[in-house]
Amino acid sequence: MQELNRHTATVKTYTERIIQFGEGNFLRAFANWMIHEMNKKANFDAGVVAVQPIDQGLIKMLNDQDGLYTLYLNGIKNGQAISEHEIIDCIQRGINPYENYTEYLANAENPDLRFVISNTTEAGIAYNSNDRLEDAPQSSYPGKLTALLYKRFQTFGGASDKGMIVIPCELIDKNGDNLKRIILKYAADWNLGDAFVEWINEDNIFCNTLVDRIVPGYPRDKMDAITKELGYKDNLVVEGEQFHLWVIEGPASVKEEIPAEVCGLNIVFTDNMEPYRTRKVRILNGAHTTLVPVGYLYGIDKVRESLEDDVVGGFLKDAIFKEICPTLDLSKEELDQFSNDVLDRFRNPYLEHALISISLNSTSKYKTRVLPSVLEYIKRKNELPNRLLFSLASLIAFYRGYRENEAITLKDDQSALDFFASQWATGDIAGIAKATLSNTDFWGTDLTQFDGLLDTVTNHLENIMTNGMKQALRDL
Numbered sequence: 001m002q003e004l005n006r007h008t009a010t011v012k013t014y015t016e017r018i019i020q021f022g023e024g025n026f027l028r029a030f031a032n033w034m035i036h037e038m039n040k041k042a043n044f045d046a047g048v049v050a051v052q053p054i055d056q057g058l059i060k061m062l063n064d065q066d067g068l069y070t071l072y073l074n075g076i077k078n079g080q081a082i083s084e085h086e087i088i089d090c091i092q093r094g095i096n097p098y099e100n101y102t103e104y105l106a107n108a109e110n111p112d113l114r115f116v117i118s119n120t121t122e123a124g125i126a127y128n129s130n131d132r133l134e135d136a137p138q139s140s141y142p143g144k145l146t147a148l149l150y151k152r153f154q155t156f157g158g159a160s161d162k163g164m165i166v167i168p169c170e171l172i173d174k175n176g177d178n179l180k181r182i183i184l185k186y187a188a189d190w191n192l193g194d195a196f197v198e199w200i201n202e203d204n205i206f207c208n209t210l211v212d213r214i215v216p217g218y219p220r221d222k223m224d225a226i227t228k229e230l231g232y233k234d235n236l237v238v239e240g241e242q243f244h245l246w247v248i249e250g251p252a253s254v255k256e257e258i259p260a261e262v263c264g265l266n267i268v269f270t271d272n273m274e275p276y277r278t279r280k281v282r283i284l285n286g287a288h289t290t291l292v293p294v295g296y297l298y299g300i301d302k303v304r305e306s307l308e309d310d311v312v313g314g315f316l317k318d319a320i321f322k323e324i325c326p327t328l329d330l331s332k333e334e335l336d337q338f339s340n341d342v343l344d345r346f347r348n349p350y351l352e353h354a355l356i357s358i359s360l361n362s363t364s365k366y367k368t369r370v371l372p373s374v375l376e377y378i379k380r381k382n383e384l385p386n387r388l389l390f391s392l393a394s395l396i397a398f399y400r401g402y403r404e405n406e407a408i409t410l411k412d413d414q415s416a417l418d419f420f421a422s423q424w425a426t427g428d429i430a431g432i433a434k435a436t437l438s439n440t441d442f443w444g445t446d447l448t449q450f451d452g453l454l455d456t457v458t459n460h461l462e463n464i465m466t467n468g469m470k471q472a473l474r475d476l
Contacts (some may be wrong), residue, residue: 001227004087004234006066011089014047019107019148021118021141023050023058025217029240031117031169033071034265035090036444042259046115047092049107053120053141056197059094061235067091070234071284072226074350075242081349085230093324097144101136104144108151111162114257116145118179118290119169119211127182133190142182146190149183149204155198160389163203176206176249205254210247210277212284214351215240243345247282249273251471273328282324282423283335284342286369288358290319290391293398296355296408297469303353307346311473312385315387323385327376360411362395363442371443384456390476393460394435394469400424404468416442429465433458 001006005021018035020027038044050067052059062069064463072085108115118124120141131143138144149164156162168175180200187197216239219226226237246267248254260267268276288303292316295306307313320342325335346353370388377385399420401408419439423432437447437454448454463472 002232004065004068004070004232006068006190008232009087009089011068011087012039013092014090015045015112016047016049016092016107016110017112018046018048018090018115018117019113020048020050020091021116021124021145022054022120023052023062023091024050024119025212025238026213026215027117027119027169028039028069028088028091028236029071029214029215029238030086030211030244030246031119032090033073033240034244034246034260034267036086036088037263037265038259039090041263044259046090048090048117050091050094051104052094052096052098053118053124053144055098057096058236059096062091062094062312065234065236067093068234069236069238070230072237072239073242073251074239075348076344077242079344083350093288095289096123096221097137104137105148105151109149111156113152113166116164116166117169118145118167122171123176125168125172125179125182129189131186131194133186137225139181142179143186145179146183146186146192146265149200150190150192150196153199158195158199158203160199160203163199163205165257166204166206167209167248168207169209170329171211174208176208180204180206187404196279205250206272207248207254209249209251210245210273212245212280213240213243239350241345241348241351243341243405247273247276256364275436277329279328279338280373281369282328282373283339284345285365286324286373287316287320287342287346289362289365289369290388291316292355292359292362293394294391294469294473296359297394297398297403297464298473299403299470301355302352303346303358304349305356306355311470315473315476319385319387319391323377323388324464325375327373327380356409359398362398362451363416366392367443368396379451384450384452386456387476389453389456390460390473393457393464396432396461397421397456397464397469428446429462430458433461 032048035048039046050062068087068089070085071088072083074083095104111408124141126140128140128143131138131140138147152162168179219238219239219336227233244266248269255418291306294314298312300306300309300312320339325339328335365366374388401410423435433456437457440446463475
């Protein structure tokens with residue numbers, strides 16, 4: 001069977017305009033797919049040079065396939081469960097700077113280069129005091145990028161039109177700001193001069209971003225069937241869900257250079273990313289956390305099955321639309337669209353999420369993902385969000401460690417497990433509710449101070465323990 005490369009596939013070549021740190025599954029299923037779409041639909045003409053950011057990686061395999069790979073997108077699209085695939089051809093070549101640093105640094109001399117994209121894991125945007133300009137290569141990603149930018153600054157004499165738009169995808173807060181801060185620290189450490197610092201500040205744009213797409217990665221267990229379907233051998237097949245969101249915080253000029261809108265891509269350009277970050281944490285992550293103890297104690301094991309159940313699915317929809325969305329500041333249209341997208345993602349028949357696997361560290365997850373909605377709801381409406389508090393009561397019941405007579409494998413900080421074990425040993429439901437809600441180590445505040453909250457949670461917990469989750473949820 002023939003192997004995938006530029007001799008066996010009909011694909012295009014593009015001008016190298018993007019240097020990308022990272023060649024893993026996420027960038028190939030997320031950013032590279034979007035670049036591919038813009039190349040196809042908007043003549044973006046943006047070829048990618050992929051750089052391997054660490055010593056071990058996939059660059060050799062990528063170069064063996066001339067930068068080509070097949071992407072499968074599986075999920076709900078326009079209300080239908082759809083699996084579709086195509087060859088992505090925007091990566092022109094890959095470079096391993098640990099084997100060929102000269103080739104890596106030569107990219108700085110390319111006048112067409114305009115964008116930097118990266119995903120080097122959350123640990124990638126970090127300062128390493130041992131990095132030096134003369135290293136070949138520097139060990140850290142920011143060190144490598146500083147060396148490249150300095151070479152570019154020198155090559156073009158600090159020309160203002162040769163600055164870069166830097167769009168990191170690492171999952172840390174203020175990723176662009178942090179990357180820039182480290183680069184400026186290297187500039188000081190390495191004595192690169194005031195003119196270089198001014199060029200970085202004035203002529204390069206560092207964007208903060210929020211990225212969202214589930215990428216399960218290489219479908220190892222399905223490869224025999226996939227290879228048969230494709231009719232060629234591809235060692236870099238990657239799977240992703242249909243949903244995608246890229247929020248890019250930066251000046252308006254960035255939007256003018258990236259033709260996302262005409263391609264129908266869900267890329268949001270904004271000068272303030274925080275409402276979008278809050279929306280994701282409260283709705284997507286918050287819905288997961290709200291659902292887990294309720295759905296699991298109800299007798300359901302998977303997220304998708306929870307949505308398909310009228311009672312549990314109805315509970316979750318009401319929690320999102322009636323109690324979480326009213327606490328957020330974006331338009332109702334945007335919140336409704338995002339919420340419906342989240343529900344479609346939960347229904348995705350191609351991705352099975354076990355509720356028990358999402359239950360890891362549920363107490364801290366409730367604090368960061370759900371409790372802000374509870375407190376904001378109380379503040380705005382001067383009443384209690386009944387469903388979110390039912391979920392809190394369910395969480396306390398979940399930490400008893402049993403689903404009816406079946407033991408639950410609880411995973412949390414030992415201090416949290418010890419707390420619940422000692423509480424449930426008392427058998428005093430009202431006392432357990434009060435002790436949990438007043439535990440400031442859990443919530444950062446004493447929740448019994450809010451009028452009616454203790455009574456509401458206690459009543460829900462007593463109902464769950466006395467009548468079972470199915471009846472308690474129906475009573476709700």
